[in-house]
Amino acid sequence: MNLVSFSIKTKGLRNFLRRLWTVFSRFGFSETRARRSLTAIVEALQSYQAAPTFYIPAVVLRRHPVLMQTMVRNNVEISIHGYFHNDYRSLHEKEQYLQTRQAITIFDDVHIPWQGFRNPYLGWTEELLPILNRLGFAYESNETVHHDVVDLSQIPLPLQEGYQKSLALYRALPANTSTLLPHFEGALLRIPLSIPDDEMLVDRLRMTRPNQVGGAWSDVMQRVYDLEGIYTLNLHPERGVLCRQALSMLLAFAHSLPLPVWFARLEEVARWWKERRAFRLDIQEQAHGCWHIVATCTARATLLARYLDAGQTATQPWTDSHVRVLAQDFLVRAPTCPCIAVSARTPCEVVDFLGEMGYPTRLIPEGEAGHYAYYLDMPEGLGTSRAEQAQKCGQLLEQIKQSNTPLVYFGPWPDGHYAALSITGDIDSVTIQDFFLRILEVSRTGIKLFERGLTGQQNPNLAQ
Numbered sequence: 106m107n108l109v110s111f112s113i114k115t116k117g118l119r120n121f122l123r124r125l126w127t128v129f130s131r132f133g134f135s136e137t138r139a140r141r142s143l144t145a146i147v148e149a150l151q152s153y154q155a156a157p158t159f160y161i162p163a164v165v166l167r168r169h170p171v172l173m174q175t176m177v178r179n180n181v182e183i184s185i186h187g188y189f190h191n192d193y194r195s196l197h198e199k200e201q202y203l204q205t206r207q208a209i210t211i212f213d214d215v216h217i218p219w220q221g222f223r224n225p226y227l228g229w230t231e232e233l234l235p236i237l238n239r240l241g242f243a244y245e246s247n248e249t250v251h252h253d254v255v256d257l258s259q260i261p262l263p264l265q266e267g268y269q270k271s272l273a274l275y276r277a278l279p280a281n282t283s284t285l286l287p288h289f290e291g292a293l294l295r296i297p298l299s300i301p302d303d304e305m306l307v308d309r310l311r312m313t314r315p316n317q318v319g320g321a322w323s324d325v326m327q328r329v330y331d332l333e334g335i336y337t338l339n340l341h342p343e344r345g346v347l348c349r350q351a352l353s354m355l356l357a358f359a360h361s362l363p364l365p366v367w368f369a370r371l372e373e374v375a376r377w378w379k380e381r382r383a384f385r386l387d388i389q390e391q392a393h394g395c396w397h398i399v400a401t402c403t404a405r406a407t408l409l410a411r412y413l414d415a416g417q418t419a420t421q422p423w424t425d426s427h428v429r430v431l432a433q434d435f436l437v438r439a440p441t442c443p444c445i446a447v448s449a450r451t452p453c454e455v456v457d458f459l460g461e462m463g464y465p466t467r468l469i470p471e472g473e474a475g476h477y478a479y480y481l482d483m484p485e486g487l488g489t490s491r492a493e494q495a496q497k498c499g500q501l502l503e504q505i506k507q508s509n510t511p512l513v514y515f516g517p518w519p520d521g522h523y524a525a526l527s528i529t530g531d532i533d534s535v536t537i538q539d540f541f542l543r544i545l546e547v548s549r550t551g552i553k554l555f556e557r558g559l560t561g562q563q564n565p566n567l568a569q
């Protein structure tokens with residue numbers, strides 16, 4: 106069966122024609138329209154001295170190296186979006202490795218520096234993570250977190266189904282304090298991506314008014330801010346002009362929040378988490394109820410203290426219960442040691458997780474818990490499945506946050522920022538020719554698996 110008849114069969118003729126119409130309205134035969142769309146996003150961020158991260162498949166980059174080099178000169182980060190635009194879930198491990206390595210070769214050939222990876226269709230696999238580690242990627246941005254910001258009951262049923270299909274395709278996790286923060290897998294940082302994205306709102310739910318889309322994204326920003334996480338938005342540049350106002354609305358909203366939000370490219374986020382990974386807090390009792398704290402960290406650290414008397418230490422206001430400490434060697438007064446005590450039977454993974462989240466921990470023998478601000482006994486660990494880990498990690502962080510006990514710890518973001526926002530976008534095609542070449546390229550590599558119904562989806566190249 107060829108791709109067009111396959112797509113018509115699975116997607117329906119109307120939707121197939123609709124997608125074709127959008128392709129001809131958003132792309133041109135030259136680079137002009139794509140440049141305009143990319144520029145719309147770049148300019149929106151320039152007003153805030155920030156820049157986006159774009160992902161591009163290597164074969165598309167090879168056809169448009171000058172346009173991408175121009176982007177890099179404008180402070181834009183360009184990263185790798187596969188070799189072809191295909192779903193890695195349909196590839197064996199060796200093929201995933203070979204295609205990723207081939208993609209790197211093309212990026213190197215056209216002198217585009219790369220740091221990160223995002224899969225087409227966010228189709229990451231467990232086998233891919235060691236491959237990305239081995240090939241030297243600093244980060245990947247595939248893990249999806251869903252925010253329930255759209256009232257689906259107001260949306261016609263067939264459109265709701267399309268939205269639900271995207272959720273299933275992306276294997277989204279629920280938003281919580283843990284899922285909205287990056288975490289390391291070896292040397293590779295995994296940076297979460299928040300949905301709904303532009304494709305889900307504009308194409309799936311047919312939201313046409315800028316304030317509907319911008320409103321939904323601002324709601325996501327508020328929720329991410331409340332949880333002190335990172336909001337990574339995926340705004341495909343093909344909708345850059347269409348979503349320009351919605352993007353401006355989101356940026357203005359993020360900028361207006363009470364504590365500053367860090368507008369950063371994902372490579373900056375990865376660099377920061379690597380820097381932050383080496384931070385340590387040493388806490389010793391100097392006198393009864395008086396604690397000497399030495400922070401081993403860079404000047405960019407956001408060091409926070411709560412429910413204690415910081416005395417003469419230089420601080421600045423943070424939230425109602427917290428202050429930001431501006432010293433690295435200081436004294437505080439608190440009735441108990443302002444760190445997290447962990448029982449001997451709690452597995453190392455819990456201690457490592459808390460360390461990564463910025464909390465000082467101390468393994469203690471039974472019976473000493475009363476000397477510490479927070480005592481954790483979690484012999485069952487963090488669980489095994491991805492969903493279970495996300496839930497347990499989220500619950501643990503939430504319990505610590507709500508415990509109202511003295512604590513000194515590192516906030517997640519640098520230089521006194523409270524949350525982070527990263528505008529990213531997948532450049533799946535630059536021209537109409539790219540769009541149709543993409544179908545041919547994928548048909549040569551992985552389409553047979555779609556036809557076998559591997560993921561139960563239509564051919565995604567025509568669906569998105």
Ligand SMILES: [Zn+2]
Pocket residue numbers: 186190224225226531532533
């Ligand atoms: Zn893509």
